[in-house]
Each structure stands twice: as C-alpha cells, then as structure tokens.
Amino acid sequence: MKYRSAIVPFLLSTTLMTAGFAADVPEGTQLAADQTFTYRVLDEFSSFDPQVVEDVNGSEVVRDLFEGLYNQNADGEIVPGVALSHTVSEDNMTYTFTLRDDAKWSDGKPVTAGDFVYAWQRAVDPELASPYAWYMELMSIQNGAAIIAGEKPITDLGVSAPDDHTLVVQLSQPLPYFAKMVTHATTFPAPKWAIEEHGQEWTRPENIVSNGAYVLTEHVPKERSVRERNEMYWDNDKTVLERVVTLVIGDEAQGLTRWRAGEVDKTDIPSGQYPALKEEFPDQAYAVPRLCNYYMTFNLKDGPEPFQDVRVRQALSYALDRDVIVDGVLQGGQFPAYNFTPGATEGFEVPEIDYANMTQAERDAKAKELLAEAGYGPDGDTLSFTYLYNTSESHQQIGIVASQMWKQKLGVEVTLENQEWKVFLETRGNQNFELARGAWCGDYNEASTFLDLLTSQSGYNDGKYSNARVDELMAEAKSSQDAGPLYFEVEEILSQEMPVIPIFHASINMMLSDQIKGWPVNNVEQNWYAKDLYKVAE
Amino acid sequence: MFNYTLRRLLTVIPTLLVLIVFSFYLMRLAPGGPFTSEKPLPPAVMQNVLERYGMDQPLYVQLWTYIKNIVFHFDFGPSFAQKDRTVNDVIAQGFPVTLTYGFWSAVFVLVLGIPLGIIAALRHNSIWDYTMTGLAIFSQIFPNFVLAPILVLLFTLSWGLLPGGGWNGGQWEYIVMPAIALGTSYMAGVARLTRGSMLEVLNAPFIQTARAKGLPERVIIWRHALKPALLPTLTYMGPVFVYMITGSVFIDVFFSTGGIGQDFIDGAYSRDYSMLLGLAILYSLLTFALNLMLDLLYAWIDPKVRSSL
Numbered sequence: 086m087k088y089r090s091a092i093v094p095f096l097l098s099t100t101l102m103t104a105g106f107a108a109d110v111p112e113g114t115q116l117a118a119d120q121t122f123t124y125r126v127l128d129e130f131s132s133f134d135p136q137v138v139e140d141v142n143g144s145e146v147v148r149d150l151f152e153g154l155y156n157q158n159a160d161g162e163i164v165p166g167v168a169l170s171h172t173v174s175e176d177n178m179t180y181t182f183t184l185r186d187d188a189k190w191s192d193g194k195p196v197t198a199g200d201f202v203y204a205w206q207r208a209v210d211p212e213l214a215s216p217y218a219w220y221m222e223l224m225s226i227q228n229g230a231a232i233i234a235g236e237k238p239i240t241d242l243g244v245s246a247p248d249d250h251t252l253v254v255q256l257s258q259p260l261p262y263f264a265k266m267v268t269h270a271t272t273f274p275a276p277k278w279a280i281e282e283h284g285q286e287w288t289r290p291e292n293i294v295s296n297g298a299y300v301l302t303e304h305v306p307k308e309r310s311v312r313e314r315n316e317m318y319w320d321n322d323k324t325v326l327e328r329v330v331t332l333v334i335g336d337e338a339q340g341l342t343r344w345r346a347g348e349v350d351k352t353d354i355p356s357g358q359y360p361a362l363k364e365e366f367p368d369q370a371y372a373v374p375r376l377c378n379y380y381m382t383f384n385l386k387d388g389p390e391p392f393q394d395v396r397v398r399q400a401l402s403y404a405l406d407r408d409v410i411v412d413g414v415l416q417g418g419q420f421p422a423y424n425f426t427p428g429a430t431e432g433f434e435v436p437e438i439d440y441a442n443m444t445q446a447e448r449d450a451k452a453k454e455l456l457a458e459a460g461y462g463p464d465g466d467t468l469s470f471t472y473l474y475n476t477s478e479s480h481q482q483i484g485i486v487a488s489q490m491w492k493q494k495l496g497v498e499v500t501l502e503n504q505e506w507k508v509f510l511e512t513r514g515n516q517n518f519e520l521a522r523g524a525w526c527g528d529y530n531e532a533s534t535f536l537d538l539l540t541s542q543s544g545y546n547d548g549k550y551s552n553a554r555v556d557e558l559m560a561e562a563k564s565s566q567d568a569g570p571l572y573f574e575v576e577e578i579l580s581q582e583m584p585v586i587p588i589f590h591a592s593i594n595m596m597l598s599d600q601i602k603g604w605p606v607n608n609v610e611q612n613w614y615a616k617d618l619y620k621v622a623e
Numbered sequence: 624m625f626n627y628t629l630r631r632l633l634t635v636i637p638t639l640l641v642l643i644v645f646s647f648y649l650m651r652l653a654p655g656g657p658f659t660s661e662k663p664l665p666p667a668v669m670q671n672v673l674e675r676y677g678m679d680q681p682l683y684v685q686l687w688t689y690i691k692n693i694v695f696h697f698d699f700g701p702s703f704a705q706k707d708r709t710v711n712d713v714i715a716q717g718f719p720v721t722l723t724y725g726f727w728s729a730v731f732v733l734v735l736g737i738p739l740g741i742i743a744a745l746r747h748n749s750i751w752d753y754t755m756t757g758l759a760i761f762s763q764i765f766p767n768f769v770l771a772p773i774l775v776l777l778f779t780l781s782w783g784l785l786p787g788g789g790w791n792g793g794q795w796e797y798i799v800m801p802a803i804a805l806g807t808s809y810m811a812g813v814a815r816l817t818r819g820s821m822l823e824v825l826n827a828p829f830i831q832t833a834r835a836k837g838l839p840e841r842v843i844i845w846r847h848a849l850k851p852a853l854l855p856t857l858t859y860m861g862p863v864f865v866y867m868i869t870g871s872v873f874i875d876v877f878f879s880t881g882g883i884g885q886d887f888i889d890g891a892y893s894r895d896y897s898m899l900l901g902l903a904i905l906y907s908l909l910t911f912a913l914n915l916m917l918d919l920l921y922a923w924i925d926p927k928v929r930s931s932l
Contacts, residue, residue: 230667306713
C-alpha cells in the first residue's frame with residue numbers, strides 16, 4: 086500500500102486555490118510602469134547550467150531560468166513546480182512524482198519526465214564531472230555513488246520515466262527530507278537536444294533553452310546578465326516582473342553607492358554598516374536569518390594537549406561574550422549561538438543548553454573554575470595556542486575580540502594567524518592548526534545538513550571530533566520520520582563535549598528598494614524567485 | 624630596420640617558453656587548487672573533476688599538453704571558475720573592454736599632460752608654471768583607489784551626471800570615470816616630465832642658435848623643440864600604457880567594467896591556473912609589442928637611434 090506524504094494534502098489544496106504561487110499583488114496596488122528588477126552580485130557566476138552551477142548567485146539565476154519538481158514559497162515550504170504532487174512507498178524508498186502536463190520549454194517542447202531523467206543522469210555522469218555530483222550522492226539515489234565512482238553506467242541511476250508525466254525515483258536508503266531536496270538547481274531538468282547541439286556553449290543567450298519563468302536574453306560575463314519573461318512558462322500570466330538584471334559589482338561599498346544612486350534595487354550591506362543604514366532607511370535595510378553558522382573548531386587530532394581536556398574547551402567557550410561579538414563588533418543582526426544548528430532551521434527546536442541560560446558573569450566564573458580545575462590559569466600553567474582564520478576584516482575582528490576576552494578573563498595567550506582562503510582551507514583540512522575558524526551554510530533546510538558535519542566519517546569534520554553516540558544518532562536520524570529528539574540529543578552532547586565553540590548564527594544583510602515587493606524574508610534559505618516579486622510605483 | 628624587427632620578434636618565443644614554464648610551476652606551489660572549497664568534494668567526485676581537466680596527470684604532462692594546445696589549436700584551456708567558458712572566451716570578452724578605456728585614458732593623459740607641461744615650461748616661474756606644477760603634484764598624490772570613490776561621489780551621487788559603474792557595451796558615459804581615475808596620476812607625471820624636458824631643450828644650444836637666427840618663437844617651439852622634448856615622455860608612456868592595462872585591476876573591480884583586470888585577481892584567488900597562465904602570456908606579449916613599437920618610434924624620431932639599429 087502506498088500512502089501520500091504529509092505534503093500532499095497541502096499541495097492538493099493549494100493547487101485548487103485560485104491564487105497562484107506567483108507574484109501575489111494585493112488589489113489596488115499601483116504597479117511601476119517599468120517592471121525591471123536590478124540587483125548586485127559579487128562576482129561572475131560559475132555557470133548557468135543547472136547540473137554544473139555551484140555558487141549561490143548562479144543558483145538564483147538558474148532558479149529563474151529553470152523550474153524543478155518543486156519550488157519554495159515565501160516561507161521556504163515546498164510548493165508545486167513542474168511536479169504537482171508525489172507519493173512515497175511504504176518503505177520510504179520509492180518516490181513517484183506526477184508532473185503537470187502544461188509545462189513547456191522556451192522553444193515550445195513539452196517538459197517531460199524524461200528531461201528529468203536525462204538531467205539527473207547527467208549530474209552524476211563522470212564525464213560531465215560536476216562538482217555538485219555530491220549533492221546527488223547526498224540525495225541517496227540508488228546507484229548514484231557507484232556511477233560517480235565509475236563502477237556503473239549512468240543508465241543504472243535509480244530514476245525512471247514510465248510515461249511523460251510520471252517520474253519514479255528509487256532511493257538506496259529512506260530519506261525523510263528527500264522531497265525538500267528537489268528544489269535544488271542540480272535536480273532541475275535539462276534540454277538534451279540543446280545540450281547535444283551546442284555542447285558547453287548551450288547556456289549562451291543565443292543557444293539556451295529553459296523551462297523557468299524567465300529566459301536568458303543577455304550575458305556579458307563579469308558585467309551584466311538580463312533575463313526576461315518566458316512566454317512559454319505555464320504560469321506566465323501571473324508573472325509580473327518583465328526583466329531581471331544582474332550587475333556584477335565586486336566592491337561592496339560601491340554596490341551601496343550604486344544602490345543609493347538608484348542603479349540597483351538590491352545590494353549587500355558592507356560589514357558593520359547595518360545599524361547606520363537601518364536608521365537612515367528603516368524600511369529598506371534588512372537583516373534576516375540565514376541558514377549559516379559561525380564557530381571555532383578545536384583540532385582534536387593533532388592539536389595541543391590541553392584541548393583534549395573537555396574542561397579547557399568548555400572554559401574557552403564560556404568565556405566568549407557572544408553578545409559583544411554580535412552587537413559590538415559585527416552589528417549585522419546576527420544571533421548569538423550556544424549550539425551548532427541555527428534555530429531558524431525548519432523542524433529544529435533549539436534545546437535547552439545550560440550555559441546559554443547563564444548570565445555572562447556566571448559563565449565567566451564557571452570558565453575560570455573549569456580552567457583552574459584543568460590546571461591552567463593564575464595558579465597553574467599558562468594556556469597558549471594559535472587561532473587560525475582566513476584573511477578578512479571581520480574574521481580578524483572576531484579573533485582579536487576573542488583573544489582579548491580569553492586573555493583578560495582566563496589569562497590565556499592567543500596568537501592570531503591569518504592565511505589566504507585556499508591556503509587556509511588546505512591547512513585546516515590537513516589538521517595543521519590548533520584552533521580554527523569555521524562556518525557552515527546548510528545545503529537544505531534540515532538540521533542534519535549541519536550536524537552531519539560533526540560525525541566521525543564526515544569529510545568536513547576538520548577538527549576530527551569523534552563520538553560514537555553522535556554517529557549512531559545521526560545514522561538513525563537519516564531514516565527516522567521524527568528526527569527532532571535525535572538532533573536534540575546530539576546538540577546536548579555537543580554542548581557538553583564542546584568540540585566546537587559556536588559563536589553566532591548568521592543573517593543576510595541587504596538593502597532592498599521599497600519598490601520591490603514579494604521578497605521572501607521568511608525563507609531562511611533565501612531562495613527567491615523573480616516570478617514572485619513585483620515592483621510598485623514610486 | 625626590418626632585420627632588427629625580425630630579430631626582436633624571434634626572441635619572443637624562448638622568452639615566452641621560459642615564462643610559461645616558470646609561471647606554471649610557480650602557481651602549483653601555492654597551497655590549494657581550483658577545486659579546494661569550504662565543502663571538500665568527496666574523493667570519487669574530485670577524481671572525476673581532476674580527470675576531466677587532465678589534472679590527474681603528472682605536472683610535466685599537463686605542461687606539455689598546455690603548450691601543445693596553444694601551439695596547435697590556439698587553445699588556452701578551460702576556465703575552472705567560469706565553467707561555461709574557456710580562457711579564450713574570457714580574454715576575448717574582457718580584454719577589449721580594458722583596452723578601450725585604457726586607450727581613452729592614455730589619450731586623456733597625453734592630451735592634458737603634454738600641453739600642461741609645455742605651458743608650464745614656456746611660462747617658466749610664472750603663476751602659470753606654479754599652478755600647473757601644483758596641480759600636477761596634487762593629481763599625482765591621488766592614487767586611483769582614492770580618486771575613483773571621489774569621482775563617483777561627485778559625478779554619480781551628488782550631481783547624478785554619470786552612472787556609478789558598469790560598461791553597457793562601452794557607451795561614453797561609462798568610460799569617462801574609469802579613464803580619468805586610471806589616468807590622472809600618470810597625466811601628472813607626463814606634465815611634469817614634459818615641463819622638465821621642454822625647459823632643458825629650450826636652453827639647448829641649437830634652440831639658442833635658432834633664436835639667434837631670428838626664427839619666430841612659434842616655429843622654434845613647434846618645429847624644433849617639441850620633438851626632442853617629447854622623447855622622455857614617450858619613453859615614459861610605453862611602460863605606463865602597459866601598467867595602465869595590467870594595473871587596471873582596481874578600476875575593473877571598482878567600476879565593474881567587466882574588463883580583464885578582474886580576472887587576474889579572481890584567477891589568483893580561485894587558483895584558476897589556465898586563466899592565470901593565459902593572462903600572463905597576454906600581458907607579456909603586450910609588454911613586448913609595446914616595447915618594440917616604442918623602439919621603432921624612437922628610431923623614427925631620433926636619427927641617432929636609427930643609425931644604431
């Protein structure tokens with residue numbers, strides 16, 4: 086017997102509603118005559134090919150040009166895209182998606198389940214060698230890993246199209262959040278005929294065929310890209326924005342200047358300027374939660390001996406005044422963190438963490454006590470180590486503030502060391518550090534995207550923390566229908582053992598023109614779709 | 624002269640080879656690679672990526688393949704960072720942009736710098752001279768990264784006359800500020816240099832002779848003094864033009880022109896090996912071509928040089 090997953094009743098009810106998922110313009114709104122949205126991006130996109138793209142800005146464009154099985158709404162919940170709904174088999178290993186029959190490519194061809202099969206096979210194809218093949222591996226699609234390793238042909242991938250409007254996906258293990266993962270660009274359909282005809286150049290404006298709400302009409306790398314309404318898009322009637330323009334502006338301050346000059350509608354706020362801008366433009370300066378954390382990781386493999394003592398790790402964590410770092414140094418609406426997973430993560434409830442509820446004075450006292458117990462501090466040895474971070478003003482500021490706090494409160498001697506980004510990654514990845522900066526952004530909106538990082542087998546676990554119970558819980562969570570309590574326990578263990586010092590959970594700081602409406606401020610992944618936006622008259 | 628040119632051209636090949644080999648190994652010495660990232664790729668994925676770009680081969684094989692592709696296919700390899708494009712694509716798009724505003728900037732430098740220098744020299748020790756010299760020194764102390772934001776503040780934010788950046792196909796209003804920001808300090812250099820050499824020439828015996836013969840001042844300056852007085856300026860302008868184009872990194876980033884300078888920075892940070900090598904080759908060719916052009920220009924201006932070629 087098959088049962089419909091929890092999402093389906095919701096999907097059915099929403100498909101019946103007359104209001105679409107596109108721009109929701111309240112009645113009586115005076116729309117701007119020129120429906121062009123222009124925004125700043127930091128640098129050139131990695132690609133416009135859904136299976137190849139790997140940067141955040143590139144994915145934003147790809148989400149407009151292509152449409153996957155599901156989209157996200159303003160709250161980050163999944164809503165129908167090319168797929169109307171799906172069913173899940175009893176063993177949670179087979180997903181069957183039903184595709185809409187009115188979806189078309191920009192050249193008029195229908196979007197079929199076969200286009201998804203082609204795209205997904207392409208994503209794991211060793212010949213394309215997409216760096217994002219790892220995402221398909223993460224989705225646990227049957228044979229995905231073996232195909233990537235070159236052990237099986239791509240046709241063995243667990244995805245098939247029994248007919249044009251049915252897509253069947255076979256997983257190698259149950260994955261409760263699988264349906265959420267199909268909003269990711271890597272899983273978007275690809276037009277086989279265009280790719281075969283133009284090869285690597287198929288994403289050029291003159292060659293590209295896409296199925297999203299917009300088509301690419303101009304692209305001057307490192308300068309601008311323009312996408313315009315796709316007349317073939319199934320929900321084109323509800324699209325309001327006519328054109329979306331990206332301008333590459335490498336300099337943040339210059340981005341702000343051009344926002345002030347009205348040349349762009351959206352730009353990022355340079356570090357530390359949020360409070361002033363919020364005061365100057367209360368309705369246009371935003372600080373919204375983002376699915377990223379910031380932490381310091383102890384090297385538990387080759388690091389200094391004292392780090393093996395949990396009391397030392399706890400003391401260093403307790404002595405850091407997160408409020409000062411967030412409100413005094415960064416000033417960008419970040420959230421002080423005492424646990425690893427951001428509270429904004431869907432379905433994740435921040436557990437009660439002992440030291441989070443203490444006052445800073447209590448934490449400081451506790452820190453001194455713990456360090457003294459471990460044999461360091463005024464009456465013992467001097468604890469000294471090096472803190473490694475990648476070259477950047479804000480990382481440096483955090484390093485300085487932290488080392489001052491440790492020195493004043495605990496008498497700890499910290500040497501600060503900064504390295505260029507890729508050198509830093511190599512150093513940290515090879516465990517040639519003592520304490521290092523870390524940050525992680527979720528790949529999907531579920532706690533495991535963060536907590537998996539601290540399992541023994543994780544390739545991202547640079548501190549080489551290893552706890553059998555954490556590994557066990559995280560493995561169990563993979564197939565559990567209610568992983569909440571498991572994550573809860575993991576976070577409790579982490580707060581006790583303190584393999585990393587959580588500092589803050591990040592926010593996105595942006596200036597957004599008050600003419601642009603429909604921005605999904607509540608979507609913590611900040612996955613926005615231009616088709617949901619509109620521009621009001623001044 | 625022809626033989627000389629040919630000889631010079633032939634020296635390019637070994638020079639370039641040395642440059643390629645040296646840069647190739649130097650780049651690989653830097654820790655990290657194009658595919659090092661915050662989220663390290665799983666080994667199987669990394670293996671596929673390395674194979675695709677031939678980076679699983681020993682270094683000398685990679686180097687040989689690289690040189691072979693250039694010689695036989697004029698292919699400078701794929702960009703690792705901009706995955707839909709090759710290095711040829713990137714240079715073909717970005718270089719004309721940089722060259723365009725670099726050219727206008729050089730025009731600005733010469734058209735403003737030389738007359739300023741000449742006027743200062745002719746009105747030696749007058750209020751004109753002091754104003755010009757003062758102005759030149761003032762401009763020279765403004766590096767482009769100070770001048771550029773000031774220009775934007777004035778022309779874009781205060782007066783709303785010019786767009787704060789971008790290129791838009793190279794329309795004039797997008798060229799003005801990059802050209803001025805890039806050229807101003809060089810313009811000052813040219814003005815001071817021209818003033819100095821003009822003064823020297825004006826005191827030279829052959830000018831005194833011309834004056835003694837009763838030639839009109841206008842003829843003396845235009846026909847006799849200007850050409851030799853411009854020689855040092857020319858010498859200065861050759862490397863300056865290369866600096867202006869290669870050193871345009873800041874301008875490209877600040878004004879978001881889409882020019883080639885940005886790729887140098889990005890290429891270095893992202894370890895985009897083929898991009899960096901391609902640009903290194905481009906810049907050395909450019910330096911070489913301009914130097915050769917200058918030498919030939921000297922020969923045309925100065926008979927002493929001509930006879931020694």
